[in-house]
Amino acid sequence: MEKLSKNDIETRLLRLPDWEYFDNAIHAEFEFENFKDCFSAMSRIAFECEALNHHPDWKNVYNVLSISLSTHDADGVTDKDFKLAQAIEAIIEEEE
Ligand SMILES: C[C@H](O)[C@H](O)[C@H]1CNC2=NC(N)=NC(=O)C2=N1
Numbered sequence: 646m647e648k649l650s651k652n653d654i655e656t657r658l659l660r661l662p663d664w665e666y667f668d669n670a671i672h673a674e675f676e677f678e679n680f681k682d683c684f685s686a687m688s689r690i691a692f693e694c695e696a697l698n699h700h701p702d703w704k705n706v707y708n709v710l711s712i713s714l715s716t717h718d719a720d721g722v723t724d725k726d727f728k729l730a731q732a733i734e735a736i737i738e739e740e741e
Pocket of ligand 1: 698699700701714715716717718719
């Protein structure tokens with residue numbers, strides 16, 4: 646999977662306003678009502694990750710989920726990260 650250029654990444658991010666690019670990865674933070682809602686979204690995201698065989702670096706503190714996406718094999722951001730970011734957005738929108 647080919648690593649995307651900074652320009653490509655920034656162009657693609659125009660369609661994903663929750664996400665930003667820094668430190669060689671794309672990042673987003675989502676806040677939920679409480680821990681249960683947050684963990685419920687994380688479970689749904691986890692199944693999607695398995696289906697896509699692509700996995701986030703993520704952190705949960707109570708009702709906040711912080712996600713970073715990069716492709717370890719490519720040492721950067723690839724199309725796989727954008728596919729997963731889109732899937733995550735769809736899940737978050739359904740949970741809202
Ligand atoms: C063997 C397996 O396909 C690889 O280890 C996959 C699994 N999930 C992955 N997830 C991420 N974020 N980057 C990878 O390079 C990656 N590689």
